[in-house]
Amino acid sequence: MLRFSGFYRCRRTIAYCYLAANEIGASPSISLQHTRKYVADMPPSNGKRFPDVVRIFVDRCGSVSEKARREFEGEISDLKDEILRHGEDFEIIKRVLEEKGISLFRKYHDGSAVTELMRQLKHCPNVAMEVFSWRRNREDIYTVMTAEEYSKGISVAGMMSIDLAVVIFEEAISKQLKTTSIYNALMGAYLYNGLPMKCQEIFQAMKMEAMCAPSIVTYNILISAFGRLLLTDHMEATLVEIHSLNLFPTVNTYKALISGYLKAWMWEKMEQTYQLMESGPLKPDISIYLLMLRGYANSGMVGKMEKIYDMVKYHVNDEKIPLIRAMICAYCKSSDAAKVEKIGDLLSLIPDSEYRPWLNVLLICLYAKEDRFDHMENSINEAFQRNVYITKASIMRCIISSYFRHNAVDKLSDFVRLAENAGWKLCRSLYHCKMVMYALHMRLDEMEGVLGDMSRINMPLSKKTLVILYIAYERWGERRKLELVAGLMWKRGYTLHLPHCNSS
Numbered sequence: 001m002l003r004f005s006g007f008y009r010c011r012r013t014i015a016y017c018y019l020a021a022n023e024i025g026a027s028p029s030i031s032l033q034h035t036r037k038y039v040a041d042m043p044p045s046n047g048k049r050f051p052d053v054v055r056i057f058v059d060r061c062g063s064v065s066e067k068a069r070r071e072f073e074g075e076i077s078d079l080k081d082e083i084l085r086h087g088e089d090f091e092i093i094k095r096v097l098e099e100k101g102i103s104l105f106r107k108y109h110d111g112s113a114v115t116e117l118m119r120q121l122k123h124c125p126n127v128a129m130e131v132f133s134w135r136r137n138r139e140d141i142y143t144v145m146t147a148e149e150y151s152k153g154i155s156v157a158g159m160m161s162i163d164l165a166v167v168i169f170e171e172a173i174s175k176q177l178k179t180t181s182i183y184n185a186l187m188g189a190y191l192y193n194g195l196p197m198k199c200q201e202i203f204q205a206m207k208m209e210a211m212c213a214p215s216i217v218t219y220n221i222l223i224s225a226f227g228r229l230l231l232t233d234h235m236e237a238t239l240v241e242i243h244s245l246n247l248f249p250t251v252n253t254y255k256a257l258i259s260g261y262l263k264a265w266m267w268e269k270m271e272q273t274y275q276l277m278e279s280g281p282l283k284p285d286i287s288i289y290l291l292m293l294r295g296y297a298n299s300g301m302v303g304k305m306e307k308i309y310d311m312v313k314y315h316v317n318d319e320k321i322p323l324i325r326a327m328i329c330a331y332c333k334s335s336d337a338a339k340v341e342k343i344g345d346l347l348s349l350i351p352d353s354e355y356r357p358w359l360n361v362l363l364i365c366l367y368a369k370e371d372r373f374d375h376m377e378n379s380i381n382e383a384f385q386r387n388v389y390i391t392k393a394s395i396m397r398c399i400i401s402s403y404f405r406h407n408a409v410d411k412l413s414d415f416v417r418l419a420e421n422a423g424w425k426l427c428r429s430l431y432h433c434k435m436v437m438y439a440l441h442m443r444l445d446e447m448e449g450v451l452g453d454m455s456r457i458n459m460p461l462s463k464k465t466l467v468i469l470y471i472a473y474e475r476w477g478e479r480r481k482l483e484l485v486a487g488l489m490w491k492r493g494y495t496l497h498l499p500h501c502n503s504s
Helices: 002-023 032-040 050-063 066-084 090-107 112-120 125-136 147-158 162-174 180-192 196-207 216-228 232-244 251-263 267-279 286-299 302-319 321-333 339-347 357-369 373-385 393-405 409-422 428-440 444-456 463-475 479-492
Strands: none
Touching: 066 090, 066 112, 066 125, 090 112, 090 125, 112 125, 112 147, 125 147, 147 162, 147 180, 162 180, 180 196, 180 216, 196 216, 216 232, 216 251, 232 251, 251 267, 251 286, 267 286, 286 302, 286 321, 302 321, 321 339, 321 357, 339 357, 357 373, 357 393, 373 393, 373 409, 393 409, 393 428, 409 428, 428 444, 428 463, 444 463, 463 479
16 A cells, blocks of 8 residues: 555656646647556556656656756767768768667667757758658667657658658657647648648647647647737737636747737737736747847837847847848838938948848938938949849939939939949939939030930930920020920920010
8 A cells, every 4th residue: 555655646746747847838748638647557566666667757857957968968969960970971870870879869768869869950950850760760779759759750840841741740640649749740840831720720630639738839839820820819819718728828929929910010019018028027038039129120110129139239240130131121211310320330240142132222212312422322333233123213213313412414324324234214204314414514415315315215205305405495595496396395285385585
């Protein structure tokens, strides 16, 4: 009787540890019901078998210590480095696994070594998948594959092919490994491949399994899926369900909510969620700050954007070039008096390999509107050198307005010629601006030459073209040409109030 009660105390302790791991956001390998069933199905303890149960429990508790964890990860890291040394030569990789992996995997016989190795190889999915395939073919070396190993295999396969992930999922289900982590892995794979609707299907299938209960990780994936579909009301309903099940939201829960509101351009709710984190026990991490930086940039809240940027600038400057571009866009739309200088500082952080044509065009327009003539010309020249095409007449008009304000007729002429050769959008405004500027400098021959340029690209004369000619000839006393233009206008039916001309 004493031995029997001791066994049940051990069982309760194992169940408590499992619940604690679930509360701190760990992805459980099996559900609590399955744990209870597994323990209940164990044979009665005896003097020989009970110490084995205690040893397993002690080993698992000891494995979470920091020192043991560092030692464990170090051993796996050494094996990973040896594998990556051979690139994608899978035959040699298999030999390395045979020679150095088997003993390590036997040492950690619960499958954690294989799972950790695949985690460390996540940036090389082809190699990680090869490790998983080798493990599937060597189930005889120590134990059958665990649910966690299959979960990691599904996640890695999802980065390569969703069909492969489904095949591995079905294999795990056929072996009765119907655990929360297995379903979570497939939901994550569908989400990674842009199939959020499939996530909900798998979620409903999971709820049908008596031995499998959704975890907070499951709901985090579900909220992310709804966010991608812009179903913010479904996101909020899922959050209510999380609270009703007494599950504890994690940082990833708030991250999914903020991301969903950001995609839906619901700036107020995005900020409310962020402030809820800041005022609560669960503080934002770097991923939350980066999301808020993008959200404030997209919403045009430049002041708040700068505040977040000051907190994470070293991380952004080194790794997050898209965020830098988002900040530049925010400054372009803002009324900040020093925005050109601030944009210049951000541009210095973008390497040449991250050049984007659309950003170049955006800067051309910004410099044109801000009358930064030299900056504008430098950006225009860069666009020509990189074979960028401008296809909007509004952008071309923005550029020529800057040339007009700076009275740079010769530079305007060069720009129009280069734009014609580069295939940029051509509009009458380009040629009319040239005509007006030539007329202001009394360069009438060159003004008339613009008419030939228009004819060469099959651009017919309009009423405005003739009005420009008329005003230019009238200003500089070219009476005969003035009368010719007036006659042409009357012939085409254009009305113009002409001053009385002295016949003498």
